[in-house]
Each structure stands twice: as structure tokens, then as C-alpha cells.
Amino acid sequence: MTSDVADPAEAVGIAPAADAGFLQRHGGTIEYVLIPGAALVGALAVFGVFVALFGKNPLDLYFYMYQGAFGTWFSWQNTLTRAAPLILTALCTALPAQLGMVIIGGEGALLIGALAATSAALALQAMPPLAVQIAMICAGMIGGGLWIMLAGGLRQYRGVNETISSLLLVYIALAILNHLVEGAMRDPASLNKPSTREIGAANMIGSIPGTDVHWGLVFGLIAAVLSYILIYHTTFGFAARVAGGNIRAAKIVGLSVGKLILTICFLAGASAGLAGMVEVAAVQGRTNANLAAGYGFTGILVAFLARQNPLAIIPVAILLGGISASGGLLQRRLGLPDASVLVLQGIIFVFVLASDALYGRIGFLKGKS
Amino acid sequence: MDFGRISRRHLLQGSAALALGSTIGARGAMAAETTIGFIYVGSRDDYGYNQAHAQGAAALKKMPGLKVVEEEKVPETDAVEKTIESMINLDGATLLFPTSFGYFNPHMVKMANKYPKLRFEHCGGLWTDKDPKNAGSYFGYIDEAQYISGIVAGYTSKSGKLGFVAAKPIPQVLRNINAFTLGAKLANPKATTQVIFTGDWSMPVKEAEATNSLIDQGVDVLTCHVDGPKTMVENAARRGAFVCGYHVNQSPLAPKAYLTGAEWNWEALYPKFVKMIAAGEAIPNFYRGGLKEEIVKVSPYGEAVSAEARKHADDVKAKFLSADGYAIFKGPMVDNKGKTVIAAGTDRGQKDPELEKMDYLVDGVLGATS
Numbered sequence: 001m002t003s004d005v006a007d008p009a010e011a012v013g014i015a016p017a018a019d020a021g022f023l024q025r026h027g028g029t030i031e032y033v034l035i036p037g038a039a040l041v042g043a044l045a046v047f048g049v050f051v052a053l054f055g056k057n058p059l060d061l062y063f064y065m066y067q068g069a070f071g072t073w074f075s076w077q078n079t080l081t082r083a084a085p086l087i088l089t090a091l092c093t094a095l096p097a098q099l100g101m102v103i104i105g106g107e108g109a110l111l112i113g114a115l116a117a118t119s120a121a122l123a124l125q126a127m128p129p130l131a132v133q134i135a136m137i138c139a140g141m142i143g144g145g146l147w148i149m150l151a152g153g154l155r156q157y158r159g160v161n162e163t164i165s166s167l168l169l170v171y172i173a174l175a176i177l178n179h180l181v182e183g184a185m186r187d188p189a190s191l192n193k194p195s196t197r198e199i200g201a202a203n204m205i206g207s208i209p210g211t212d213v214h215w216g217l218v219f220g221l222i223a224a225v226l227s228y229i230l231i232y233h234t235t236f237g238f239a240a241r242v243a244g245g246n247i248r249a250a251k252i253v254g255l256s257v258g259k260l261i262l263t264i265c266f267l268a269g270a271s272a273g274l275a276g277m278v279e280v281a282a283v284q285g286r287t288n289a290n291l292a293a294g295y296g297f298t299g300i301l302v303a304f305l306a307r308q309n310p311l312a313i314i315p316v317a318i319l320l321g322g323i324s325a326s327g328g329l330l331q332r333r334l335g336l337p338d339a340s341v342l343v344l345q346g347i348i349f350v351f352v353l354a355s356d357a358l359y360g361r362i363g364f365l366k367g368k369s
Numbered sequence: 370m371d372f373g374r375i376s377r378r379h380l381l382q383g384s385a386a387l388a389l390g391s392t393i394g395a396r397g398a399m400a401a402e403t404t405i406g407f408i409y410v411g412s413r414d415d416y417g418y419n420q421a422h423a424q425g426a427a428a429l430k431k432m433p434g435l436k437v438v439e440e441e442k443v444p445e446t447d448a449v450e451k452t453i454e455s456m457i458n459l460d461g462a463t464l465l466f467p468t469s470f471g472y473f474n475p476h477m478v479k480m481a482n483k484y485p486k487l488r489f490e491h492c493g494g495l496w497t498d499k500d501p502k503n504a505g506s507y508f509g510y511i512d513e514a515q516y517i518s519g520i521v522a523g524y525t526s527k528s529g530k531l532g533f534v535a536a537k538p539i540p541q542v543l544r545n546i547n548a549f550t551l552g553a554k555l556a557n558p559k560a561t562t563q564v565i566f567t568g569d570w571s572m573p574v575k576e577a578e579a580t581n582s583l584i585d586q587g588v589d590v591l592t593c594h595v596d597g598p599k600t601m602v603e604n605a606a607r608r609g610a611f612v613c614g615y616h617v618n619q620s621p622l623a624p625k626a627y628l629t630g631a632e633w634n635w636e637a638l639y640p641k642f643v644k645m646i647a648a649g650e651a652i653p654n655f656y657r658g659g660l661k662e663e664i665v666k667v668s669p670y671g672e673a674v675s676a677e678a679r680k681h682a683d684d685v686k687a688k689f690l691s692a693d694g695y696a697i698f699k700g701p702m703v704d705n706k707g708k709t710v711i712a713a714g715t716d717r718g719q720k721d722p723e724l725e726k727m728d729y730l731v732d733g734v735l736g737a738t739s
Binding site: 067068072074075078081082168178182183191192193194195212279283284285288289290291295321324325328331332355368 | 412438439440441442443444445446447448450454455456458459460470471475493495537539540541552568569705725726
């Protein structure tokens with residue numbers, strides 16, 4: 001055993017066989033679990049104090065949060081259903097982040113993806129459902145991909161800040177959606193809620209067998225794993241990370257930074273566009289203003305909490321899905337306002353960002369150096 | 370409920386439903402504590418659409434043997450399906466009120482099919498025979514109350530220019546704008562209503578801009594059809610204009626400027642629904658009504674309303690409450706482009722389905738539907 005372990009009990013908690021070599025090899029990985037975990041516990045503790053100020057028992061709070069998010073099979077399905085779109089929209093922020101870009105316009109790509117997918121389904125009504133579904137996936141991904149590629153292109157060729165442009169493109173996407181839904185694509189029968197025609201029950205993608213969770217969850221898991229492989233186990237991903245680390249160095253070694261930016265932005269937008277397609281094909285059955293439910297914006301939070309790591313997005317999305325699922329129970333049992341969930345999200349966000357300063361500074365995890 | 374209209378056939382249906390209720394389960398009897406779930410799309414203290422429903426829920430909380438659970442700010446996505454299921458699975462709710470229009474299809478319909486023994490009552494939807502029988506939709510002809518507001522506004526306005534802050538040019542909203550304008554023209558045939566559409570149900574910044582812009586153009590009485598009238602009411606009152614409220618009574622926000630308003634009367638309807646279920650009566654799946662059926666009401670008049678305006682408004686209200694009813698939309702009626710929309714001799718009563726498709730603004734409204 002090493003002598004630089006500050007708290008033996010903690011070390012035992014992490015890994016009973018902790019030795020310097022083990023810590024040297026895995027200290028970084030442990031950090032990635034321990035620090036966000038501690039930040040989460042800290043945030044929950046502060047939220048407990050906040051709730052206690054309203055005269056509610058924090059222990060009740062934790063119990064209802066657990067019950068509402070993970071306590072029953074139904075709660076799990078509720079959590080996973082809410083997590084599904086977040087995995088895909090979080091990738092829209094996390095992928096460009098590898099290049100050092102801050103894209104916050106996933107919501108716009110989601111809306112354009114939904115519109116494109118709906119258009120494809122309405123145009124191909126005569127085709128068999130599987131063909132329609134595949135066409136919807138392609139259309140949704142291409143639509144969303146081109147949308148974020150626009151922000152990437154503006155950055156690469158016109159020097160427009162991609163954070164601002166991607167955010168503003170959200171409002172343009174929403175305006176296009178409203179314009180089409182209330183005009184050219186409107187189902188004349190949708191009187192008080194302007195909507196497109198329905199894509200048809202046969203073309204809906206439905207739920208994962210045995211559950212109420214739609215296929216968007218599986219799409220999200222696949223996309224997250226593929227993104228992880230792309231970023232950390234391919235030369236393309238390596239090139240992207242090099243460009244993200246130092247764009248001049250990347251240019252000097254001959255990397256085509258423009259191509260990297262456009263490709264990554266396309267993939268990012270495609271992933272949010274896929275989330276839009278899923279919302280249409282698994283939930284709404286048509287396009288209307290309901291699609292602008294803020295998944296794109298919550299996705300930004302997920303990506304930052306996951307430190308832009310595509311694999312870490314999965315547990316973080318499930319965590320935020322769980323918080324959102326338990327929010328209803330907090331309202332109903334404790335009489336807390338809906339905004340209390342936003343307060344908790346905010347506290348978690350602050351704690352996780354602040355905990356960034358701790359990486360590499362926890363003595364016992366550094367091993368002998 | 371219009372009990373005067375209950376015929377023998379209805380009574381037979383009622384007793385059949387009672388028998389059915391007792392075989393399906395004790396749900397109809399309401400013996401044990403019954404849990405009722407309310408779901409709102411916005412916050413329940415918005416001085417508007419959602420608060421009106423929350424007031425209805427509050428009326429149920431006062432009744433014995435009922436437990437009410439509420440959830441606010443539930444978006445019109447699968448989140449509302451999960452909220453409904455959570456209320457059913459974790460709270461034991463057997464009667465649900467998803468109160469926002471966009472909850473109806475596909476979300477509530479899907480849940481009603483999944484839980485066929487539970488009862489779903491939706492506000493605003495257009496229930497048809499294809500929809501599940503354990504679901505229903507209810508709504509009110511609130512244009513009747515807007516018509517009364519229009520009369521009061523027409524008398525109060527000195528400039529003859531009225532303003533309307535509206536969300537979207539959909540039939541429900543257009544019907545309110547038209548009814549308000551027609552009411553105002555009873556008081557002042559030269560009155561006009563300038564309408565501004567903000568584009569969405571909750572756009573406080575645009576609503577404030579629209580309010581200011583209308584007042585800058587000389588408008589001195591305003592009303593609105595958005596989810597939360599608070600912005601319009603407070604801004605207009607600050608600028609010295611008068612207001613007619615919408616959804617709930619906003620007079621606490623502007624006691625001096627508040628003339629009257631078109632309000633929902635859910636605190637009368639919801640207890641009625643619960644009593645009907647307890648008595649084993651079937652609630653009609655498609656339930657509609659206006660002032661007479663106590664689904665909508667008019668706010669008490671503010672101090673600025675003249676005696677003349679009160680008398681005229683009360684007279685018209687009495688006609689709405691009379692056995693024959695009163696048609697706001699009757700021919701000949703032209704829209705604001707000069708096209709005849711209702712032919713001479715045609716009366717369109719409150720239940721006329723043509724009115725549900727309204728896509729025009731009547732003569733006297735300044736503005737366009739697109």
C-alpha cells in the first residue's frame with residue numbers, strides 16, 4: 001500500500017487492490033467517475049438544503065426522486081423514454097466539441113430532421129413501411145446534418161462564430177417549421193392545432209418489444225458507441241482531436257481542417273436530425289410545433305456534463321431523464337413547482353463545471369509522479 | 370349540465386351505465402378515496418388558461434373523498450403520456466384531466482386505449498366516434514362571453530378603436546376576435562378592432578410589444594387570446610388603457626383598468642362531472658356549452674363600466690341564458706375583405722359546426738388571417 005493515500009477507507013472504496021501501479025494506470029479513469037460522482041452528490045445535498053428551506057423533508061425528496069426515476073419498472077421506462085432523444089441531441093454538441101467548436105443548435109437540426117423525415121414519409125405513402133422508415137431515417141439525418149453543416153461552413157469559410165450561428169439557426173428552423181406546418185404542408189383537418197398530415201400508423205416505428213420505450217433509445221446507444229469509436233479509435237477521430245487541440249499545428253501537419261469541420265458538423269447534425277425523425281416516427285406521428293420541446297437544448301447540458309465524451313453521454317442522459325421523470329412526482333407529492341427540477345439541473349451543472357478544476361489535483365490518484 | 374333536457378332515454382342510458390359501472394368495478398360508486406389527475410401545459414398560476422383549470426381542480430379538492438394530484442409545465446410530447454401513466458401507476462388516479470389541446474391526439478388517445486377502465490376528460494379536443502369511449506372532450510363557447518366583453522368595450526372606448534392581442538389565426542381565436550368585434554359594434558357601430566397575432570401561445574415579449582403598439586395607434590380598450598393575459602393586462606393598465614380579461618378574472622392585476630372579461634367556469638363544470646360519475650351518469654363524450662350551461666362566465670364589471678353599458682350587456686346576457694338562446698353569428702355577414710361569409714337569413718347558433726372552421730375576420734376587424 002502506498003503512503004500517499006489520504007483516506008484509506010476511500011481508497012478501499014475505490015479499489016481494494018489499489019497500488020501505485022494500478023493508480024498510475026487507472027487513476028485518470030477513476031477520476032472521471034469519482035469527480036462527477038462527487039459533484040452529483042454535492043449538488044443533491046445542496047438541492048436538499050434548498051428544498052428544506054421550503055419546509056419539505058429532504059429525505060422524502062431523495063426517496064421520491066429515486067422512486068420516480070428508478071424505483072419501479074414503470075419509472076425506469078419513463079426515465080429511458082426521456083433519455084432517448086437526449087443521447088442523440090447531446091452528440092450534436094459533443095462531436096463538434098472534439099474540434100473545439102461549441103455548437104448549441106441541436107434543437108434546429110432536430111426540427112429540420114423531423115420536417116425532412118415527415119416529408120419523406122408523406123411523399124412515399126405508397127411504399128412498404130420498412131422502405132418508408134429507412135427513407136425517413138435517411139431524410140432526417142441528411143436534413144439535420146446539412147443544417148449544422150451550414151453553421152460549420154459559416155465558421156470555416158466566413159469566420160462566423162459557430163455558437164451564435166447555430167443558436168440563431170434554431171429560430172430560423174422553428175420559423176420554417178411553423179411556416180410549412182401552417183401553410184404548404186398543413187393538413188386542412190388540423191383546425192386548431194396546425195399540423196402536417198399523419199405519416200400513417202403502419203409507418204410508425206413503435207416500441208422496443210416488451211417495453212414502452214421507443215426505438216430512439218437503441219438509435220441513441222448505437223450512435224453514441226459509433227461516435228466513441230470514430231473519435232477515439234480512428235485516424236479521422238485522431239485528426240479531429242488534433243485540430244481541436246491546436247488548429248495551426250493541424251494545418252501545418254497537413255490536415256484538411258475544413259473537411260474535418262464540415263464532416264463532423266454533418267455527423268453532429270445528423271444525430272440530432274435522427275432524434276427529430278424518432279419524435280415523428282415513434283411519438284407524434286406528424287410534424288407540428290410540439291416538436292420544439294427543448295430536447296436540443298437539454299442535449300447541450302448533457303454533452304457538457306459528460307465532458308463531451310460520447311460514451312459518458314449515455315449515463316448522463318439517463319440521469320437527466322431520471323431527474324425529469326421524477327420531477328412529476330416531486331410536484332405531486334411534495335408540492336414543489338416544476339421549476340425546482342430546473343434548479344436541480346442548474347446546481348448539477350454548476351457543480352460539474354466547478355469540479356473541472358479538480359482533475360489532476362487529487363493527490364492519491366496521481367500515483368508516483 | 371342542462372338537466373331540463375334529460376329525457377327518458379338519457380335516464381335509461383344513465384341507469385345502464387350505472388349497472389355497467391358496478392360490474393366493471395366500484396369506480397362509479399366513488400366509495401373509497403378517488404384520485405383525480407390534472408395536467409397543465411404551463412404554470413398553474415399564469416393568470417390564464419392553466420390557472421383556470423387549476424381553479425377547477427381546487428374546487429374538486431374541497432369535495433369529500435377526492436384526492437387531486439397536479440402536474441404543471443408538461444410538454445405536448447410523450448412526456449404527457451408518461452405523466453398520465455405515472456399518475457395511474459404511482460398515485461392510483463382513475464380520472465384524468467389532460468387540459469391542453471395538444472395532449473389529445475396521439476397522446477391521450479393512446480393512454481385511453483391502454484387503460485380502458487379509466488376515464489379521461491380532455492379540454493378542447495374534438496372527440497369523434499373513432500376515439501376511445503372511455504375518453505371525452507369538453508369545451509366552452511367562450512365567444513359568448515367575448516361578445517359581452519365587446520359590448521362593454523364598445524361603450525367604454527372613447528376613440529372607438531379596440532385592440533386584440535391574439536396568438537394564432539386558428540378558428541377558436543378568430544371566433545373570439547369576431548365575437549368581440551360584433552359585440553362592440555352593438556354599442557358603437559363605428560368601432561373597429563385592430564388585431565395583432567404574436568404567432569404562439571406564450572410570447573410575453575411580443576405580447577408586450579403588441580400591447581404598446583396598439584396603444585400607440587390610439588387603441589384605448591384591449592383584450593387578448595393568449596395563454597397568459599397577464600402581460601397584456603399589466604402593460605395596458607400602466608399605459609392608461611382599459612382591458613377586458615380572458616381565461617380567468619385578471620382584475621387583481623389591474624383593478625381600475627379592468628372592465629370585464631371572458632372566463633372559463635371549470636370550477637362549476639368539474640364538480641358536476643364528478644357528481645355525474647358518482648351518480649352513475651355517463652358524461653357525454655362530446656360535451657359543449659356556453660353561458661347558459663355554465664361552462665363560461667363573464668367577470669363582474671369594473672368601476673369604469675357605465676350604467677348604460679351594464680344594462681345593454683346584461684340584456685344580451687339574459688338572451689344567452691334564455692331558453693331560445695342567442696346567435697352571435699347571423700347573416701348577412703361580410704368579412705373585412707367584403708366577402709359574404711354568412712348569407713342573409715342564416716343564423717349560425719353556438720353549436721353550428723361551420724363556426725368550428727372559421728377562417729375569416731368580420732367587417733370591423735383590422736388585420737389579416739395570414
